[in-house]
Amino acid sequence: MQQNEPRVGCGAYIQDTNKKVLLVKRRRDPEAGSWGFPGGKVDFGETTEQATIREIKEELGLHIEVRGLAHLVEFIDTQNREHWLAPVYHASIQAGTPQIKEPEAITELKWFDLSSLPHRLTEATRQTLNLTPLD
Template identity: 55%
Template sequence: MLLVLRRRDPESGHWGLPGGKLDPYETLAEATTREIAEELGITIALTRLLCVVDQIDRPRATHWVAPVFLATIQAGTPAIREPHALADWGWFPLKAMPTPLTEATRRALAAMKRDEL
């Protein structure tokens, strides 16, 4: 699994799936492919929606909705393109994930286990 180490909140210092915010009138798929291209300089093809993480953090008064897609790299080699937001990246086997993980990543792993991926 391709993960990035976050520099910024939410979940600064956690390993998680790359991605980001929607631009106006952008679909989830468009935002996902754009954000990953911006962050890591790769072109991806989405294969399917794995799960949607509804992350509510009441103590911080935040609510994030994170769609998690399965994808393949079509072009490019991952590299940090937004060093202000990301500290590192890496490929990790599902049985040897780094810590700590973001909430969305933990839930995506649980969904993969449910689906036996």
């Protein structure tokens, strides 16, 4: 997908009571095969918080509460002509158990300890967790 202007996405940084973080493995580009925070595109007329709540319900069947901004991600890949702005919100699960509701977009979901994250992470996840990219 080549873009002519920046697009807006959103994500949710969800931790359980043991401080494990919920990540999903992306099936589609951008960053297919990478693990990252669940989320997606912001629709016209939606706030980024509303989009985050909607995306998490659609993707994982969860009702979440947004608790504040964790990080504002700016992803620019000039070679592939992709430019995204994506706020990632701290969120808590209010109801539901995570399940893959959009298998065309997500291949796996898993809770990870912050000390044992997978190697292939999305740029948004790396930026939010302040991790150095792997080469």
